[in-house]
Amino acid sequence: MRTRKSSAAPAARTWLVTGGAGFIGSNFVHLLFAQEPNARVRVLDKLTYSANLKNLQLFRGHKNFQFIKGDICDARVVARAMAGADVVVNFAAETAVDRSIDDPHTFLRTDVVGVHTLLQQARKEPQLKRFIQISTDEVYGQIKRGSFYETSELRPRNPYAAAKAGGDRLAYSFFATYGLPVIITRASNNYGPRAYLEKMIPLFVTNLIDGQKVPVYGAGLQIRDWLYVSDHCRAVHMLVDRGVSGEVYNVGGGQECTNISLVRRILKLMQRGLQQAAAPWLAAGAQSAQRPAQHH
Numbered sequence: 001m002r003t004r005k006s007s008a009a010p011a012a013r014t015w016l017v018t019g020g021a022g023f024i025g026s027n028f029v030h031l032l033f034a035q036e037p038n039a040r041v042r043v044l045d046k047l048t049y050s051a052n053l054k055n056l057q058l059f060r061g062h063k064n065f066q067f068i069k070g071d072i073c074d075a076r077v078v079a080r081a082m083a084g085a086d087v088v089v090n091f092a093a094e095t096a097v098d099r100s101i102d103d104p105h106t107f108l109r110t111d112v113v114g115v116h117t118l119l120q121q122a123r124k125e126p127q128l129k130r131f132i133q134i135s136t137d138e139v140y141g142q143i144k145r146g147s148f149y150e151t152s153e154l155r156p157r158n159p160y161a162a163a164k165a166g167g168d169r170l171a172y173s174f175f176a177t178y179g180l181p182v183i184i185t186r187a188s189n190n191y192g193p194r195a196y197l198e199k200m201i202p203l204f205v206t207n208l209i210d211g212q213k214v215p216v217y218g219a220g221l222q223i224r225d226w227l228y229v230s231d232h233c234r235a236v237h238m239l240v241d242r243g244v245s246g247e248v249y250n251v252g253g254g255q256e257c258t259n260i261s262l263v264r265r266i267l268k269l270m271q272r273g274l275q276q277a278a279a280p281w282l283a284a285g286a287q288s289a290q291r292p293a294q295h296h
């Protein structure tokens with residue numbers, strides 16, 4: 001017997017994307033409208049130094065797009081932004097390791113208290129189908145060889161990573177305690193369009209354009225995995241419907257390289273010689289030769 005496929009389009013969903021004016025969040029909004037043209041998308045963003053409204057310029061005046069300037073630590077604004085949402089994806093965070101070393105408190109506030117404010121509001125939204133907490137592989141700390149598993153011990157090594165670990169585990173606790181449909185993702189280093197200039201690859205490229213040195217710490221032998229930002233966004237979008245509540249998902253790019261080999265590749269692509277990154281490639285102003293570079 002032949003069966004007929006339903007011709008009904010899936011119901012348009014209402015999304016709250018926090019931190020959507022930043023690097024990954026804005027790429028996610030672009031992907032969302034491409035994948036779900038009828039989606040209703042609200043972005044809640046405090047517009048800190050790393051945000052850029054130009055990242056969302058395409059959607060200005062779009063009938064299904066709403067931008068709310070506000071702080072995820074502010075329960076009133078969060079209640080307004082989340083009202084009736086089907087899906088929440090929390091990209092909002094303080095994200096720069098070096099800044100967290102100078103000012104841990106700001107990181108604890110947004111990356112832990114802000115997550116708590118969102119989770120508390122999520123409990124009051126019975127229609128909510130999914131809450132994605134965007135965490136980071138930095139929560140694992142460092143490893144001599146091999147890769148991290150979702151079950152690896154969390155050993156954050158700087159205030160940024162520790163604050164993210166706090167938000168990550170708090171989100172899990174709201175699944176375990178209240179049954180909230182939470183999923184946690186831990187991605188590796190993202191690269192791609194709309195990145196703030198202090199992130200590693202844009203920083204290297206723009207420094208070289210300006211004829212300056214690039215800040216590689218030590219001998220540049222730290223290994224990073226690099227993930228193209230759209231691949232990260234596609235993984236997050238897929239997990240909304242196909243992920244299992246309470247689970248953690250590592251999202252990697254499978255492109256590991258040392259920082260120094262990254263510099264060499266960028267130099268090659270820019271047709272610059274190693275002499276431009278000279279001395280040989282250590283910037284005189286690098287903050288600490290002992291501290292590994294971790295640009296998230």
Ligand SMILES: NC(=O)c1ccc[n+]([C@@H]2O[C@H](COP(=O)([O-])OP(=O)(O)OC[C@H]3O[C@@H](n4cnc5c(N)ncnc54)[C@H](O)[C@@H]3O)[C@@H](O)[C@H]2O)c1
Nearest residue numbers: 019021022023024046047048050051071072092093189190
């Ligand atoms: N960039 C990476 O390589 C990487 C890798 C893994 C995970 N992550 C995680 O992905 C998320 C996004 O990172 P990103 O690189 O796009 O960062 P980003 O700094 O470019 O964007 C962060 C956004 O959050 C907003 N924000 C900050 N504090 C806020 C607050 N209190 N209330 C509301 N909005 C606030 C900022 O204005 C900004 O628009 C973060 O949670 C980060 O930990 C990033």
